[in-house]
Amino acid sequence: MLKGIPSIISPDMMKVLMEMGHGDEVVLADANFPAASCAQRLVRCDGHRVSDLLAAILHYFPLDRSVDMPVVLMAVSGNEPIPDVWKEYKRTIQLHGEFRGFEYIDRFSFYERAKSAYAIIATGDQAPKANILLKKGVVRE
Template sequence: MHYSMVSQSISSNSNQANVFLELDKPQWQADRGTISSREFRASMPREPRMLIGISPYISPELLTAIHRMGHGDEIVLSDAFFPGDTFSQRVIRADGIGIPDLLDGILRLINIDDFVDDPVIMMEAVPGDSLDPEVEKSYRAEIDRHWPATPPIRRIERYAFYERARRAYAVVVTGQRVKYGNIILKKGVVPVAG
């Protein structure tokens, strides 16, 4: 049986990914003739079920990584140009996804460490270069949406950032295409009731 993709939409408002399939009817008729609705449903591809409240930008691999991270562990969300494989044994690909969307998805699931002065780190510009302030502003908007008490983002020198990335739990290479777009988050302690 043959299916063709009609449309795929990802809605950040509803946090659902919707994929619509349409039966390739001429091929279906030639292959199978007329079948019952029960046979038709049984022949449909089995898709994994979505989890409620998890952004469609969070892949199963990324979900596993942030679940396995302990408090104090760090995760790098890198731009598309970052040499992730050079610095980490645990590289997660998020091609085509921007860092603000990933921040929104991740920060729904974890909190930022509030026991340290600088739980969010970005790379400072190398001498003679400049930063685009809109990049940090877009990241900060997502951080403030979920954890508004987070201290200001700290900027560190390029090679200090690389050393910090080497020690991170994971590096997520995104589709973000901006200079100095890399950011490190330190995972906090999940509050326990009682």
């Protein structure tokens, strides 16, 4: 254990986040996402919600400022309702002063992009369309 690091961030997750460089991407995946079959590196975080992990991670993880949309969501299709969890994501990202909007891509494009992500963090979140992809930026202190 270390001071100031929330217990929701496991040692394996912190290691992966620290290994990532500028422009690398990480996916926070819901329980229905095919994480094991898509991941180059898989971090299990069963029993946690994506929104809770997002809040914990953004304290340490800068979003990429060199791209227009460093946050990607899996788009809804047809007449699916807009997921409530997306409002939580927006509020969380705004609290960290990083919100510039979301990029939305269809399900299969999201899967393909996830396959090239540095890592996928698999959660137990059962909220519909709770998947979110983050592009890492540069730490500025």
